Amino acid sequence: MVEHLAGFKGKWLDAGDQFHSLSVRARVFKKKRGKMAKPKLRNVPDLSARALPDEGIEVRVTPKAAKDGILTDQGNIRIFVTAPPENGKANEAVRNILAVAMGVAPSTLILRRRQASRDKVFVYLP
Structure with a gap:
């Protein structure tokens, strides 16, 4: 049969x-x-005005959040990432989200200070 x-x-x-x-x-x-694709970010604020060369961009990061997102409040930037804070995974996710909001390539954003802290400083180097 x-x-x-x-x-x-x-x-x-x-x-x-x-x-x-x-x-x-x-x-x-x-x-x-294969794996499912990550959902795209929605309602991303326009941070293109912050894309000034050699200017520090201070952000507050929340790793292991429920979903990826970015908020701006009175000049402060808060970024929520689902990535865990181990082996630089959260830092890379923050770099990608910040690059999308600024409208630049992720490779042009360099983490200048506070790699192991929730408060980070990125620098835009075109």
């Missing part, structure tokens, strides 16, 4: 091999899908 499995086009299995082959093929099919 031979059956055709939905979702695996062109894959025919014998009845005796069905259970083993299903589990193997399901794992292969699952691996091919």
